Amino acid sequence: MKDAWSSDEVRKAEEPLIAAGEPLMARAAYALAQAVLREVAAGPAAGRAPDRRAGRPAAVRLGGSLGSDGLPGTARIRRARTAGTRGEVRGARALLLVGPGNNGGDTLFAGAHLVRRGMSVTAVLASTRAHEEGLAAFRSAGGKVVTLADIRVPSVVQSALASDVVLDGLVGVGARGALRPPAGGLVRTLAEAREKAGERWPRTIAVDIPSGIGVDDGAVPGPVLPADRTVTFGALKPGLILPPAAHLAGEVELVDVGFPTVAGTTGWSGAVWGVAPGRHAMSGTDPASGRVRRMEPADVAELWPVPSPHDHKYTRGVVGVIAGTSTYPGAAVLATSGAVLAGPGMVRYLGPEAVGTRVLLARPEVVVAGGRVQAWVLGPGVPGVGPEDGPDDDGQARRIFGALAAVTGVLSEDVTGGKMPAVIDAGALTMLEHRLPAWAVLTPHAGELAELLQGLGHDVDRAAVEAQPLHWVRTAHQATGATVLLKGAITVVAGPGDVYAQADAPTWTGTAGSGDVLAGILGTLLAGRSADVVQDETLAARLAAAAVLVHGRAAARASAGGPLAALEIARAVPAVVADLLGA
Numbered sequence: 001m002k003d004a005w006s007s008d009e010v011r012k013a014e015e016p017l018i019a020a021g022e023p024l025m026a027r028a029a030y031a032l033a034q035a036v037l038r039e040v041a042a043g044p045a046a047g048r049a050p051d052r053r054a055g056r057p058a059a060v061r062l063g064g065s066l067g068s069d070g071l072p073g074t075a076r077i078r079r080a081r082t083a084g085t086r087g088e089v090r091g092a093r094a095l096l097l098v099g100p101g102n103n104g105g106d107t108l109f110a111g112a113h114l115v116r117r118g119m120s121v122t123a124v125l126a127s128t129r130a131h132e133e134g135l136a137a138f139r140s141a142g143g144k145v146v147t148l149a150d151i152r153v154p155s156v157v158q159s160a161l162a163s164d165v166v167l168d169g170l171v172g173v174g175a176r177g178a179l180r181p182p183a184g185g186l187v188r189t190l191a192e193a194r195e196k197a198g199e200r201w202p203r204t205i206a207v208d209i210p211s212g213i214g215v216d217d218g219a220v221p222g223p224v225l226p227a228d229r230t231v232t233f234g235a236l237k238p239g240l241i242l243p244p245a246a247h248l249a250g251e252v253e254l255v256d257v258g259f260p261t262v263a264g265t266t267g268w269s270g271a272v273w274g275v276a277p278g279r280h281a282m283s284g285t286d287p288a289s290g291r292v293r294r295m296e297p298a299d300v301a302e303l304w305p306v307p308s309p310h311d312h313k314y315t316r317g318v319v320g321v322i323a324g325t326s327t328y329p330g331a332a333v334l335a336t337s338g339a340v341l342a343g344p345g346m347v348r349y350l351g352p353e354a355v356g357t358r359v360l361l362a363r364p365e366v367v368v369a370g371g372r373v374q375a376w377v378l379g380p381g382v383p384g385v386g387p388e389d390g391p392d393d394d395g396q397a398r399r400i401f402g403a404l405a406a407v408t409g410v411l412s413e414d415v416t417g418g419k420m421p422a423v424i425d426a427g428a429l430t431m432l433e434h435r436l437p438a439w440a441v442l443t444p445h446a447g448e449l450a451e452l453l454q455g456l457g458h459d460v461d462r463a464a465v466e467a468q469p470l471h472w473v474r475t476a477h478q479a480t481g482a483t484v485l486l487k488g489a490i491t492v493v494a495g496p497g498d499v500y501a502q503a504d505a506p507t508w509t510g511t512a513g514s515g516d517v518l519a520g521i522l523g524t525l526l527a528g529r530s531a532d533v534v535q536d537e538t539l540a541a542r543l544a545a546a547a548v549l550v551h552g553r554a555a556a557r558a559s560a561g562g563p564l565a566a567l568e569i570a571r572a573v574p575a576v577v578a579d580l581l582g583a
């Protein structure tokens with residue numbers, strides 16, 4: 001599990017260490033400088049993925065024009081190429097963007113290290129204040145200092161283009177809201193210049209966070225300079241794993257500066273590169289504190305219902321799928337395929353006969369008949385029920401309303417066979433009449449979540465949901481009682497316990513029917529752990545995050561870097577689960 005901690009929690013962890021005289025800033029600055037040195041030594045384009053992380057098309061590389069185009073970046077690229085082959089950094093250039101607080105302090109101390117390693121380093125002070133000791137150390141090492149007030153923003157752009165690396169040390173966990181002037185204007189201009197320059201833009205390293213992101217909620221309230229890498233200190237921050245801000249952080253490197261670990265011991269060990277699982281989780285913290293988690297394969301393996309020798313198909317969980325109509329039969333095939341291939345005891349399908357026939361052709365294992373189930377998958381490929389909708393749904397709405405009654409416990413247990421978990425997707429999201437239990441998992445995409453929230457009286461559209469996914473997922477959970485899974489490139493899940501942010505799927509996954517497969521996979525997980533899910537109100541969110549991880553990894557396997565058809569995601573699920581379980 002990777003845990004991200006809110007700025008308040010980070011401060012709480014920091015305080016006793018600072019009081020005990022632990023040199024947190026020195027450690028942070030040293031680790032930051034090491035990251036920069038590795039980056040510069042590796043060369044300009046090392047590890048730079050096509051710029052899709054920042055939502056941009058792949059930048060064109062300079063290629064043969066190196067050295068002949070006269071652009072300011074040319075010298076830097078040639079120099080860094082040579083440097084890359086030798087691991088040499090002497091003569092390389094760094095530009096530091098320095099804010100008034102400790103984030104700027106980290107950056108200045110790191111700058112001093114870089115100067116001592118022979119780099120030419122310029123710090124642009126964006127504020128009238130700067131970290132005093134950091135500034136003194138940087139100056140005495142031989143770093144050049146300019147203030148934003150003295151030079152114009154275009155000069156900063158030119159300096160950036162002539163540098164090998166830019167460090168964004170404007171604000172860290174002390175940031176509140178969008179970047180204010182003049183830092184905001186500077187960052188806006190730099191971000192535009194980066195967009196224009198493509199591959200000629202230097203590697204950009206964010207110090208702790210990309211300045212301007214919402215540290216705790218992942219929002220992007222104003223300008224942000226997208227980073228190729230973020231070197232973050234002590235703990236991940238929610239904004240580094242939540243959308244949309246996470247898309248601006250590049251590769252995230254967590255540095256151990258000595259925060260308490262799970263075991264309550266000190267984690268400091270010199271410098272730890274990369275994320276060290278388990279080392280950085282802070283213990284004894286209430287989930288309501290703003291922690292956001294990202295599940296990893298080992299966490300999913302622990303949750304996955306694996307049959308024992310004493311199990312048979314009924315004890316392993318029966319999934320009931322009410323999906324598809326004669327207009328949208330494919331959704332029924334995809335949802336039942338996702339469910340079957342995730343390994344339940346049985347999948348039942350309820351729907352029009354013609355659709356049932358197609359389901360059987362694709363998956364003869366499915367039982368096309370009613371009967372007891374342990375979890376429902378409701379709604380893929382079923383039109384929503386609104387005031388203007390006709391009865392043109394082949395009776396699916398009626399079936400779904402019946403199943404929903406079982407989920408919410410409105411019908412007596414004798415009639416329905418007991419309360420049970422459910423995946424509520426697509427059209428079924430428009431059929432909610434009662435407050436839901438946490439074992440009902442809503443699986444909207446941003447447009448569907450916006451509609452659901454509008455129905456609850458919120459003034460919100462799809463763009464607003466995409467701008468603040470965490471906020472709206474939490475709002476929907478609070479308003480409905482259900483666990484809410486918001487689908488996207490990074491899928492966010494919120495229920496009564498922790499929030500999860502999963503980024504497991506390649507971008508090819510956003511294809512019609514892919515969500516239907518996810519609904520099926522999740523249905524199998526809920527059916528396999530049905531009794532536990534209605535007992536433990538936090539389990540549905542964990543299972544939902546686990547389903548997202550498996551779905552995303554299955555998509556990656558099926559895609560192998562190329563296009564993807566939704567049914568292939570379902571087909572890849574058994575091998576992914578086998579891998580997770582270490583088979």
Ligand SMILES: NC(=O)C1=CN([C@@H]2O[C@H](COP(=O)(O)OP(=O)(O)OC[C@H]3O[C@@H](n4cnc5c(N)ncnc54)[C@H](OP(=O)(O)O)[C@@H]3O)[C@@H](O)[C@H]2O)[C@@H](O)CC1
Nearest residue numbers: 024025101102103171172173174175176178179180208234
């Ligand atoms: N945790 C750790 O382990 C370690 C933490 N360390 C480092 O400390 C950093 C936190 O430092 P910090 O507390 O000094 O705050 P920081 O982020 O520099 O910003 C505060 C300044 O920014 C300003 N400001 C705020 N919002 C703004 C806005 N929207 N637009 C413009 N300006 C804005 C604000 O001004 P004010 O609002 O007060 O006028 C204030 O002056 C942390 O991220 C990490 O890098 C390491 O050194 C050691 C290990």
Ligand SMILES: Nc1ncnc2c1ncn2[C@@H]1O[C@H](COP(=O)(O)OP(=O)(O)O)[C@@H](O)[C@H]1O
Nearest residue numbers: 445487488489506507509510512513514515516
């Ligand atoms: N850009 C993206 N990168 C990765 N996964 C994505 C992206 N866009 C969408 N997805 C995933 O693809 C699936 C699409 O589901 P959904 O929108 O319900 O489609 P459908 O209803 O056609 O099945 C979800 O699992 C979602 O998380």
Ligand SMILES: [K+]
Nearest residue numbers: 168171207209
């Ligand atoms: K920063």
